[in-house]
Amino acid sequence: MKIKDKNTVVLIISAALIVLAVIIAVIASVAEKSRIENNNTTEQSTISTTHEATTPIVPDSTQKAPDTTAPSPVADSSNVPGIYTVNTKDDPLGVRTSPKQDAQKVYELPKGSDTEVLATYDKWAYIKKDSINGWVKLDYLTLKEKGETPKHSPGKYTIGTQNDPLGIRTKPEAGSQQNGEVPKGEEVEILTVCGEWGYVEYGEYSGWLSFQYLK
Numbered sequence: 001m002k003i004k005d006k007n008t009v010v011l012i013i014s015a016a017l018i019v020l021a022v023i024i025a026v027i028a029s030v031a032e033k034s035r036i037e038n039n040n041t042t043e044q045s046t047i048s049t050t051h052e053a054t055t056p057i058v059p060d061s062t063q064k065a066p067d068t069t070a071p072s073p074v075a076d077s078s079n080v081p082g083i084y085t086v087n088t089k090d091d092p093l094g095v096r097t098s099p100k101q102d103a104q105k106v107y108e109l110p111k112g113s114d115t116e117v118l119a120t121y122d123k124w125a126y127i128k129k130d131s132i133n134g135w136v137k138l139d140y141l142t143l144k145e146k147g148e149t150p151k152h153s154p155g156k157y158t159i160g161t162q163n164d165p166l167g168i169r170t171k172p173e174a175g176s177q178q179n180g181e182v183p184k185g186e187e188v189e190i191l192t193v194c195g196e197w198g199y200v201e202y203g204e205y206s207g208w209l210s211f212q213y214l215k
Contacts, residue, residue: 079154079192082147084117084125086110088140095134098206099124107132114144118172121192121199133171150193157198157214159186168207172197180205190214 086093088111095107099121109115109129115136119126125138159166165181172194182188182202188209190198197208 079120079150081117081119082143083114083145084141085144086113086140087142093136093140095132095136097134099135106134119192119194152193152211154190154192156187156189159184160215161213166209166213168205168209170207172208179207
């Protein structure tokens with residue numbers, strides 16, 4: 001159909017332009033909405049990442065921290081027999097009849113010499129050198145070769161003889177000189193051990209008791 005009226009043509013063009021403007025406006029609105037949604041998503045992601053990076057990590061209080069405290073050193077009071085070297089500065093080392101500084105001196109060990117330590121007690125060592133037995137200060141000895149660990153232990157024991165008292169001997173040897181006696185059934189404290197013998201200080205006497213009669 002041929003359009004002859006000029007006004008009608010103008011109206012048709014105007015309507016087409018209006019429809020086109022509406023379409024453009026709708027497209028622009030959809031694009032703007034999409035842009036805003038994308039920006040919001042990016043912003044939320046950035047906030048979340050920043051929060052995770054800056055939030056401090058709180059340790060779990062229910063978990064026990066590892067114990068890194070070093071144990072306190074314990075003084076070595078064990079009986080360590082063996083071969084020792086005399087390490088006095090100049091003078092020889094005095095050998096005494098008992099582990100006391102004022103005890104009688106019976107022998108001297110030259111500086112640098114080796115001696116056999118049969119037992120140690122407190123700060124003293126019971127030595128055997130040739131035919132001499134006695135006590136020397138442990139501070140002036142250096143362990144050279146460790147000996148065999150005694151199978152008995154210091155502590156409290158009861159005299160277990162059948163009838164007679166048990167003799168205290170001057171050396172840890174059967175048949176050595178007797179220095180005193182301990183009655184049957186008496187409790188004694190063994191201070192140190194030399195093989196099958198235990199050292200005691202009983203009243204005014206000191207010396208060695210056989211473990212054969214201790215229980």
